[in-house]
Amino acid sequence: MSIATNIPHARNSADWSGFVGPTLATLIFGAVVSFIDLRLAADMLIYLTLAQLWNLLSGYAGLVSVGQQAFVGLGVYAFYYVSAGLGVPTLVAVACGGVAGLLAASIGSVFIFRLKGAYFAIGTWVVAEICRLTVSITPQLGGGSGASLPVSVVKALGATRDMRDISFVAIALTLAVVTVLSIVLLLRSRYGIALIAIRDSERAAEALGIDSLKIKRSVYIGVAFATGLIGALIFLMKLRMTPDAAFSVLDWTAYVLFIVVIGGSGRLEGPFIGTIVFFMLRAFFAGFGPIYLVILGAVAVLVMLFAPEGIWGQITKRTGWELFPIRRRRP
Amino acid sequence: MFLELNSVSKSFGAIPVADNISFSVGAGEAVGIIGPNGAGKTSLFNLISGDLLPSAGRIEFLGNDVTILGSRRRSHLGIARTYQVPLPFTGLSVFENVLVGAMFSGGGDVVPEDHCLDVLAKTGLIHRADALAGSLSLLDRKRLELARALSTRPRVILLDEIAGGLTEAECLQLVSLIRTIHASGTTVIWIEHIVHALLSVVQRLIVLDRGRVVADGDPHEVMRSPQVREIYLGMEPDAEDLV
Structure with missing residues (x-):
């Protein structure tokens, strides 16, 4: 394994070349798909962002959460409440979706971070279910039958459907670029190295002076903020949401997990590849009904068995390529 | 005392x-x-x-x-220690393993990267600095344990x-x-x-x-x-x- 020796220089975080790659990749990704279909582009950018966020959690911070749908759902309903209920301008309301995720994660992490490993994973899921059930029995949020967005809120992003679609892509692309850039910035800072150290051995990391709880918790809260923003955007695009759809473990965690595993966990390149593969599979097989999910599951199992590093991991292993280097080399 | x-x-x-x-x-x-x-x-x-x-x-x-x-x-x-069964950060390079301790130990007067090079030279790991810690031999793993402990001064x-x-x-x-x-x-x-x-x-x-x-x-x-x-x-x- 002499991968490290093939990586171009990445001496410190002031080295701007490291940020150009991921930003360009995200912009090109968005631009190319936009030519095919604007809705598809927004969808793909949303999944790319969710996958980058989940990859940061599990692949770098070692926090395997299967409850990220909690923050999507809370983003959806916080957005609904402040925009439709309180009449807050649409874009400000989107930001409130992020704040809802941030607040929920700040409070929830106090309890969830007492759990380790598999228990942590189950804990996050349980919290997400509690959120879903709480929303289901709250009439102000539409209860179990769901809520529709008033026309005025949606029209703020464009008078016609086409104009709105452009707005959605613009927002999704902005979120994707900012998310990817923030992750690169984080990973190239001293906290990035600390995250990988904690993931590999929390005990040794603590003994070297790292406050592992604080760092992991900050990442968890930051990811929840971005996930909440995404939730608000999803509602804007779908116009109607039920608690089951907003807090869907399949849509907002299982598919995202699939993308990260397929593309390559613990690598910035992984989610890009995973998202493309996922949407191609969806385009070809979604018409087959339940068989589609069986195919997705089979692909995931095969990748985990024969290429646990994911598609990008395989490519790196064979070629030594590293598109977005975050490694620090000896000066 | x-x-x-x-x-x-x-x-x-x-x-x-x-x-x-x-x-x-x-x-x-x-x-x-x-x-x-x-x-x-x-x-x-x-x-x-x-x-x-x-x-x-x-x-x-x-x-x-x-x-x-x-x-x-x-x-x-x-207080620094080594572990009987080495606990390297396998996803980081040798240099980065040592950098962790140098950056988080709290001493602000030394440039972490310079201190790392000192420690790596002292422990005989300098030629392996850019290798992934997971790829080291037993002797080098033991040296890395020592280097990491020394990184905190x-x-x-x-x-x-x-x-x-x-x-x-x-x-x-x-x-x-x-x-x-x-x-x-x-x-x-x-x-x-x-x-x-x-x-x-x-x-x-x-x-x-x-x-x-x-x-x-x-x-x-x-x-x-x-x-x-x-x-x-x-x-x-x-x-x-x-x-």
């Missing part, structure tokens, strides 16, 4: 791993710790480094009561069987490195089964058995005492040769 343990006890259920342990170590000392398997040597290190908190007793370091502080806080005060370094599993030649290299570290003013406390390696460095020997200190003093006198001979009889032919 530099490091002082006062009636420190710890048990897992009914099994005591530290039973009323008291001793102190002065600044700049080199102390060896021996004892049969299960004597509580590693547990003693866990208690000193903060990986384990004692159920009774008191630990002081540089005049601070550190009894209830975790390993992170104790590392900031200047410790006042005391706890070495847990750092020479275990090495060849005679590798062991000699390591011994001379530990001597250098000690000579530069760092206090060394070293658990080791390879007694001749240990005795070539330490000026004082503590013997543990079933969580108790059974002997403490000049290494050669300690090795000669009947109690220690009884514990080691038939286990450590090495010890017999030395006396």
Whole structure:
């Protein structure tokens, strides 16, 4: 394994070349798909962002959460409440979706971070279910039958459907670029190295002076903020949401997990590849009904068995390529 | 006092791993710790480094009561350790492994990268600096344990069987490195089964058995005492040769 020796220089975080790659990749990704279909582009950018966020959690911070749908759902309903209920301008309301995720994660992490490993994973899921059930029995949020967005809120992003679609892509692309850039910035800072150290051995990391709880918790809260923003955007695009759809473990965690595993966990390149593969599979097989999910599951199992590093991991292993280097080399 | 343990006890259920342990170590000392398997040597290190908190007793370091502080806080005060089974950050390079300690140990006066290079040169890892830590040989893994501990610029370094599993030649290299570290003013406390390696460095020997200190003093006198001979009889032919 002499991968490290093939990586171009990445001496410190002031080295701007490291940020150009991921930003360009995200912009090109968005631009190319936009030519095919604007809705598809927004969808793909949303999944790319969710996958980058989940990859940061599990692949770098070692926090395997299967409850990220909690923050999507809370983003959806916080957005609904402040925009439709309180009449807050649409874009400000989107930001409130992020704040809802941030607040929920700040409070929830106090309890969830007492759990380790598999228990942590189950804990996050349980919290997400509690959120879903709480929303289901709250009439102000539409209860179990769901809520529709008033026309005025949606029209703020464009008078016609086409104009709105452009707005959605613009927002999704902005979120994707900012998310990817923030992750690169984080990973190239001293906290990035600390995250990988904690993931590999929390005990040794603590003994070297790292406050592992604080760092992991900050990442968890930051990811929840971005996930909440995404939730608000999803509602804007779908116009109607039920608690089951907003807090869907399949849509907002299982598919995202699939993308990260397929593309390559613990690598910035992984989610890009995973998202493309996922949407191609969806385009070809979604018409087959339940068989589609069986195919997705089979692909995931095969990748985990024969290429646990994911598609990008395989490519790196064979070629030594590293598109977005975050490694620090000896000066 | 530099490091002082006062009636420190710890048990897992009914099994005591530290039973009323008291001793102190002065600044700049080199102390060896021996004892049969299960004597509580590693547990003693866990208690000193903060990986384990004692159920009774008191630990002081540089005049601070550190009894209830975790390993992170104790590392900031200047306690560093190596692990018997190396715990490298396998996803990071050797350089980055050492950088972690240099960046998070809290000393702001030294450039972390420069300090890393010093430590890597000293521990003989400089030519492996950009290799992934997961790809190292056993000797290099042991060196990395040492390098990482040194990266925090410790006042005391706890070495847990750092020479275990090495060849005679590798062991000699390591011994001379530990001597250098000690000579530069760092206090060394070293658990080791390879007694001749240990005795070539330490000026004082503590013997543990079933969580108790059974002997403490000049290494050669300690090795000669009947109690220690009884514990080691038939286990450590090495010890017999030395006396």
